[in-house]
Amino acid sequence: MNNGKGTPAIEVRHLTVSYGARPALLDVSVRIEKDQLVGVIGPNGSGKSTLIKAILGFEKPDVGEILIGGEDVQKAKGKVAYVPQRGAVDWDFPITVREVALMGRYQHVPWYRSPSAADREAALEALSMVRMSDFAERQIGQLSGGQQQRVFLARALAQGSDILLLDEPFAGVDAATERAILDVLERAKAAGKTLVVVHHDLATAAEYFDNLVLLKQRLYAFGPPAAVLQEELLSQVYEGRLRVFTDLMAKEGGR
Amino acid sequence: MNFLLHAFWAPLTETYFQKALIGGCAVALVSGAVGSLVVLRRMAFLGDALSHAMIAGVAGGYLAMKLLFGVEAYAPAMLLGSLIAAIITVALIGVVSKVSRVKEDTVIGIMYTGVFALGVVVVSIFRQYIHIDLMHFIMGDILGVADTDLWASAIVSASVLTILVLFFRHFQLASFDPIMAASTGLPVLVLDYALTGCVSMVVVSAVSMVGVILVVGLLITPAATAYLLSDRLDKMMALASLFGVTSVIGGLYLCVWLDSAGGGAVMLFCTLQFLAVLAVAPRYGLLARWRRLRNMIPQQVVEDVLITVLRQQKETPLKVLQQFVQVPQPGTLWKAVKQMESEGLIEALPQGYRLTGVGEKQAANVLRAHRLWESYLASIGTPEDAVHPTAHRLEHIHGAGIVDYLDQKLGQPEVDPHGQKIPRRGNGARKKPAGNEPEEQ
């Protein structure tokens, strides 16, 4: 294990990203070591998706830098795979489950060639890892929410990147699917991948993740769940919804 | 027979018809393919803008050649002028919508009408020098296609199709998920410009045939028609091209037979084709939708069946179900039972229907809802004889949280007002954490 030594998988330094005049992220620094399952929590509009997009190299920082395996994001193209938030996908797009998984292979296919048999094989394998091979010919809009999540997870796995970013993979899925997705994530972690997962359910956050990032425009906390899920911190971040969390903290304490 | 032969064959022997057919098909082929991307990326309005902006370019090109070299109506220069005008318009749209708070669709509207107006003013000021028939420009003239136009559309069609085929994957990924495309190093911005460039070229070569106003229809209508029929982008593009070609062929015959305007006939045919497909498309069509709605079994019927079987405590024949379950139409009960069988809620035995494990759990949840609603109704002083029938209606309202709310509010009663036991919450449903919108699976 690299206990803080060696190159971190993702290093975010003093990151500020803004849309127009209003910064979505302000001076955020985190250092995510390899082989970790990291959760990102924070209320709606707190900049979680923005952080993900910045780590992907899609949103350019106003200030600060992001290093992927020690290399600047803009140079580290294709090293980070991601599963988009549900609302960010056009579910009516004419594309089948198989093609979405195959998209994960595109970065390995030179522009003058078609995806090879091996690429198709890899895409199918990724689909079977998330138990979606039976749905390969379906148009993506004709799947349930949990199945849709798994298809995009398959795409990310097919990319073969060492870093996976997932934007709310557990939103709107039932308990069984949540378990299934978590299993895949844990297997990926065991296979040496680093995972960053945006998560909304504080009740399960401690159980699922090695480390948590608590965001609301600024970084409020980063560290092991026990350190981050502090009532005082949470009430600061989720102002006005305090009551819910007092209940929750009581439950956490009773564990 | 002879008449039919004449109707179809005679036009084909005319040169003007042949040219119209060739030029029209070349343009339709490529505009269907590129139009598919335009439709999926919601750029339809931009297509319209590009066609209108052209006139300024045409006028500019004409004027430049005339003043500099004394050449009249030099087609390549006008074509180049149109492309330049298109690019300038797009750039203006991009800049203004980025730096101002005015939304993009409005900016498109402002810029293209502005550039169009500039073109109209220039054409009318220099009417001694340049002889551009505005009407021709606006309405197009597919039956009078010049050879230069034919060549232009053939070249545009071939080159744009080549680009689309070569970079199909790139356009697909960049349209479907630009964030991922960027993260894998695809030059998304370059692809955007390339696509806009392709659209401009197609629009420019199509304007001489169907005119400024109709060109956007040729771009998007065949693509939208194909969209109703396809679940894959490559198939959608191929079908869109096909529909474009059939529109041109059908429209040209229509125009000869009816002796009407060419461009108008083509677009009319194209629109009718869209409406026909919209009606009958197997999955996304209106007929299919109507049939789906008709075949849909109300959840209420399903739940009534569940609860009836549960109450019978034994195999329940269809006859008993008919007695207890109210249905909107006679056939619905039978359909409901079949569907529930295939979903594994009930199973058919010789003596009648029995609940499966899953079915029992669901039935218990409905029963729980029913009895809790009864308790609630009794607690708010509903007359005794109204309690059961009202609860029977209300038991179908048992979405996440609602029944639990009643349960809490009533202090988790063990029995309902009639002294019957209220089943505990089935373990089928998960308790959703607070603050998370429960979503139906």
Ligand SMILES: Nc1ncnc2c1ncn2[C@@H]1O[C@H](COP(=O)(O)OP(=O)(O)OP(=O)(O)O)[C@@H](O)[C@H]1O
């Ligand atoms: N493309 C955009 N243009 C302008 N503002 C944006 C854009 N995307 C996000 N924002 C703003 O930036 C802030 C952070 O947004 P972000 O999408 O990162 O939030 P989030 O934490 O992912 O929220 P959610 O939980 O709702 O997904 C919000 O205030 C949002 O309104």
Ligand SMILES: [Mg+2]
């Ligand atoms: Mg988000």
